[in-house]
Amino acid sequence: MDERGEAVSTTEGRLEIFGIKGIGEVRPGDDIATLLKDTDLQDGDILVITSKIVSKAEGRIRQAPDRHSAIMEETTRVVARRGDTVISQTRHGFVMAAAGVDASNTEPGTVLLLPEDSDASARKIRKSLPATVGVIISDTFGRPWRHGLTDVAIGAAGVQPLEDFRGGVDTHGNPLSATVTALIDEIAAAAELVKGKLSGVPVAVVRGLSHLVTPEDGPGVRPLIRPADEDMFRYGSRDVVQARRTVTDFTDAPVDHQTVRRAVSAALTAPTVDGEVPWRLVLVDSPDVRSALHPAPYLAVPCLVDGVRDRDTRVALLGAAVENLLIQLAMEGLGSSWTPKDPREVAALLDLPESWEPMGVIAIGHPATPPADHPPADPEPYLLTR
Template identity: 40%
Template sequence: MEVQAFPVVSVIGVRGIPEVVAGADLAALVHAGIAGGGLAIEPGDIVVVTSKIVSKAHGRYADSTDRRAVVAAETVRVVAERMTSTGATRIVEGRCGVVSAAAGVDASNTGAGEAILVLPERPDEAAEQLRAGLALLAGHDAFGVIVTDTAGRPWRGGQTDFALGAAGVRVIEDYRGLPDADGRQLDVTAIAVADELAAAADLVKGKVERIPVALVRGLGRLVAPDSSVPRDGAARLVRRGPGDFFAMGHIEAARAALGAAPGSAESVAVGIRSVGAEPGSERLARAVRLAALTLTDTPSVLEASGDTEPEARVVLHVPGDDVDLGRLIARLEVALWSEGLTAHAERAGRVLTLRANGSGG
């Protein structure tokens, strides 16, 4: 009976890489680290490198030490935002195309002082540049390079590493159109193997061990001649356009429809929902401000009460005619939903009384 070998993948952390400074020959440092461990880059290997040392080597230090200003400069669009104890935290699309918290701006392990690092501007090009330098030292180019970063994920707690840039390696294994083990055709299965490699490599790199590079061995099938590897690299993994079902958070979408798009001055003026518990009166007041945002004649608050749950109350004087009043009420329904509130309204002439309580929205 023929005995089949079990598939084996090795993930090896590369020690001995010194602090990387701007202008450093990163390929030489990575190659020396691998060689210092008694290894060589073999055909079929994949070198996984954290983006932090790529940014350091490229001198991607921000001009400012104001982290919020740097995040704003690196932001293309805001997807979601919440208030925290340290101010507004935003999930954004960064200049490199990836959606993550704070545009990937990093102030940890960036060297002495208060330096702030930003991500490589063109991550796939950075991966290709590193691969070319390593190829000269390794004597062949039959290997891949993945540049990684760390991010959270919708519906999942914690963070994981993902492929920010890639060169010489397949980023997706596409099984669509192929039969499964039972002969049924696969219609949607496309595995983001570059992200899986990035996450696996982080298990030996870690965030505090100062091991910024890993060597993955045993997945030579993912390393292919340049002619068969898509040239868009890890950019292929980013959902854009019609394929992006989550271009904006659900609360942000409701607020944007009322004129307070996330990240805008209007959003800041209205106030941003907190990640923590807030008094019902505060949430109700913010909903009123949001509802009145684009009205020509804004309502005035005559009375407000209810510093604690379950009920908050506000009394408004509404100028204008019944059309203006109806428009305000319609906008209030949406604004209240964005705050997780429902309200019972009582009208007496131009005076509108709202009694609100939580709905879990």
């Protein structure tokens, strides 16, 4: 940007993109930089390499007649599921179909996993090349709300990953408050136009963007990965209920009180009879009381209170509210477990009114390990049709 904060083009507006042919089948142990030794590379070029050949060179090939087990091993969070299609968050932080496990362009009975660390792979390749170039490792992603696939960067070295226009103004003087361009994703998509899916061209050279090539390797692809707790669409709508899991092992990270209060608001959307809410929720802020009651970073105690309905009805309404609470906690990235506890002991520790009956204790915290995935259960054994 110039001194007025306006975007300035540092390129002549002309790009050249061409594929590199003749690389052939890549095998475990092959050196990608060596395979490119005859390529006419110039300082300032950007090399875009399909992740498949990096995975093959690094031996990320798995004998896997059961592709699903490989997907689950690479998954830290199932985001959405429809039939056999699983959208997963990988341990790299990517949200993508099948956790990036690919059964195409590989021997029958095998699958390809993503590179262990694509940024490190890009740095290694860049270091061995004869020219000062940028390196992007690309893979194919689907996109929410749009049909069709496009290539994006899953690893990078020596390329500016983002361009931040926030704080500047456009040509009409309007302030830019949310414009951050994913440069390496745009370059990866452009390069795919000459690589293609079936042409056997796994590498492309992008020439004309030397102003984006940096002397240092830089941060790689990490600045583009949105943390799950910042994701407004953390789960697919069909998968909200399936995302709830009983979690008993928590980290020491504190639990945000406002997050819990949002979950209480969700609990209040549960069914009622004539608007009656026959329950209250005690949030246990006191560390001493939590220590005496249950070893968890945060506690909530659902209590049944007097009402005009019979006890069985009130218990059912409380159960529905608690389920809403637990699901919303999962949506917020928190784990929870609802466990029974002697109501007299709990009431005494919390100094509750006599008319309040504690109905167990809900432990809340950040999961120490990703909750296990459970595919949707077959409902038939639990049904009786008349």
